Amino acid sequence: MSTVLSTLAEGGQTWAHRVRMIRQVIKIALSISLVVGLINFSYQNYMVDSNYHMSMWYYLKAFLGSLLSDEISVNCAFWSQASHEYFAGNTVNLPTSKVLRVTSPYYESWIQFEIYAFRKALTFSIYTLFISMTFFFVRGGASKKKKHISGQKVVSAWVLRNKLRLFGKASSIYIGNVPMLKDSETQHVLISGGTGTGKSTCIHQMLSQIRKKGQRAVILDATGEFVSKYYREGKDIILNPFDDRSSDWHPWAECKESYDYDSISESFIPSSNNESEGYWRSAAQSVFSALLQKTESAKSISGLVQILSYEPLAGMASYLEGTRAYAHIDPNSERTASSIRSVACSFAQCLEFIKDTEDPFSIREWVQNEDDDSFLFICSSVAQRDTLRPLVSTWISVAIKSLIQMKPDLHRRLWFIIDEMPSLQRIKGLETFVAEGRKYGGCGLFAIQSPAQIENIYGWKQAQVIIANCLTKVVFAEQDPKIAEDLSKMFGNREVKEYQEGISYGAHEMRDGVNVSGQVKTHPVVSPTDIQSLRKLTAYIKYPGNFPVSVLSFKSMRAKRKGILSTQLNCK
Structure with missing residues (x-):
């Protein structure tokens, strides 16, 4: 019984307090609107010609004076303007009937004007009431809204796109529907996400743009999908001992x-x-x-x-x-x-x-021949992957070393597109490439499912070096809670000020009150739940520098089926 009464008291007290507060707010809003209306009405009357005010005065004086006398005293200056009759002196006594006849048109015009002025003032009051209530509503929402203090924000793709263009930092290469940060290609891209979430679609989009720009690429194709779409016979190179087209x-x-x-x-x-x-x-x-x-x-x-x-x-x-x-x-x-x-x-x-x-065929010579714009496909099928792993890893390592041995050139662009990166063994020189490849024009694009996969191959310290030096991070959906948590950490944390409302009440109205207190809290920029909730072909992107995090969207791209990787055995 006591619980029921306590609940009833709490509900009644808090509801009654809310009603009193709403009543106070409405009273304040009405008072503001009334003051604004009066000011507007007064201003309109102030701007009216003084003759109208004088006419109103003498009309009322004549109307009331007619009950006591047949004449009233009128200012000569006013009368000369109102009736075009001129008298000497300051005042003159005139019949009330004549004064009423002359001032009546002015009086009627003044009445019409006052009606118009009242309506206008009323309109201003209503608008002011609406604006006041809107202001109180917005202010109330803002008082409870989280306020960003430090760290990165998550913004819409169009906001990030416009910000990059505004600061002149937009690249001609796009990831999803947002341009890359200008000249950030050599700072490498890390793509992560679960199976079938859109990683390959992202790589397809990048390869199409690389091809249009006439740039070169070393492509690890773990399924033959990229070969089927981008291979040009007689132009591009394939390395796979099981493929008829291989060099x-x-x-x-x-x-x-x-x-x-x-x-x-x-x-x-x-x-x-x-x-x-x-x-x-x-x-x-x-x-x-x-x-x-x-x-x-x-x-x-x-x-x-x-x-x-x-x-x-x-x-x-x-x-x-x-x-x-x-x-x-x-x-x-x-x-x-x-x-x-x-x-x-x-x-x-x-x-x-x-x-x-x-x-x-020499990988070293191909890398160091800058006059060529071909692609080098290092490929295998899923069935061949384990067998060819050391060979494929060696080919990529040789390509990396060949680039590092060239003269530094910030304008050079040689892409290393490595899909399913954990399918390889440890690539010699990869740590050096991500740390120093920028000055040689090396652009890395690495696709993984989890940072832990890199850690298993390279060890914790080296894995951190690789991930940290991939300054552009694209994260697709991942349903595993632990992996989603690891991916969330790549975006860092942000500090926000959160507001909480407390209500105090008692038997006396003086004890009733509402207290709004702020508290600074730290949250992940992108939470694991956010990553798990991503739809297919959408991803979070993080650029280097102080640019905000955004959500990208990709269009599905179908690879050509003609010319898929051959599986004929070509060996002794």
């Missing part, structure tokens, strides 16, 4: 100095984040590098594979005698040597699918 390649085409062999071996056999694997990977790299140098004169892939995978351990050790790798393949330590050899073979087994050739 022939071997590792010696990329090696001019002794350190190039070390670089190739480290690309095939990447370093591990696991300390227990460190020695085995390092030793395998040394063995593979030595074998490449030993077989340099023959440049035979089949010969290299024969020695690495099928030659007896003693024969392999004899072949490597005199090199630094010999210590790792010592026949006296057969168990250790076999383990090192198996590590090298596990990464280099993809070489078995490469044909021997006397006229190899």
Whole structure:
């Protein structure tokens, strides 16, 4: 029973207090409108010619004076203007009937004017009442609205687009329906989101614009989708040992100095984040590098594979005698040597699918030939992905190193479009590329599903370097709560001042009151829920600098079906 009474009291008191406050607000608004109306009415009368006021005065004086006398005293100056009769002196006594006859037209005009003035003043009062109530309503909403203090805001696409154009920062390349920040291509783009949310559509849009601009691109095509749409036979290059259109390649085409062999071996056999694997990977790299140098004169892939995978351990050790790798393949330590050899073979087994050739394609020469505007497609099908992973990763690593070896040029543009980036092993030189590639004209566009995927491959510190140096971030929908939370952190936090309303009440009216207090709180710029709620083909975008975050929309793009990646086996 006490709970019911308490609830009844609370409801009644708060409702009654609201009614009293509304009554006060209406009273204030009416008072303001009344004052404005009176001021307007007074001003209109002030602007009326004084003769009308005098006429009104003498008309009333004559009307009332006729009850007591037949004459009234009239100002001579006024009478001369009203009746065009002139008298000497200041005043003159005139019959009331004559005064009424002369001033009557002025009186009637004055009455009509007063009606008009009243209506106009009333209109002003009503408008003022409406404006006052609107002001109170807006002010009430603003008093409860969150106020931005620091951090980035989320704005509509048209707001960001106009802001970029206003400051002259709009690029000719668009992401979705918003232009990129001018000259930010070399600061790299990171695209993230779940499967089927629009990442490939975003890449399609970028590739179409890159092609129109005549810029070059190294494209990792994990499904053959980009090859089917953008490959130009006789112009572009395909690298895939299982594709009839692929150019022939071997590792010696990329090696001019002794350190190039070390670089190739480290690309095939990447370093591990696991300390227990460190020695085995390092030793395998040394063995593979030595074998490449030993077989340099023959440049035979089949010969290299024969020695690495099928030659007896003693024969392999004899072949490597005199090199630094010999210590790792010592026949006296057969168990250790076999383990090192198996590590090298596990990464280099993809070489078995490469044909021997006397006229190899050189990635280094293609990258450093700036007169060409072709695309280099490094591709595989889903079924081939695991087999070709070391080879594909090496090709991309060679392309990156070839760019870094060129002279710095801020006007150069060479794109690295890497779809499904976590499908690769660790790419040697990627950290250097994202940190220093800008001065060489390198433009990275990397597509992932989660930052954790990069961390698993490169380790936490290196993953942070890669993500931090991709200054343009495009995030599509992701339903996994943990991944959505990781993506949300890339946008940072913002501080807002939130207002809360408190009501105090009691038996006496003096105790009733409303208190509005503000409190500064920190919120993510884009919350995990916001990311989970994104529709297909929409994404959040974050540009470098002080530009706000926005929501992009993309148009669906269908790839051509003609010329899809061939799966015929072309190997010895």
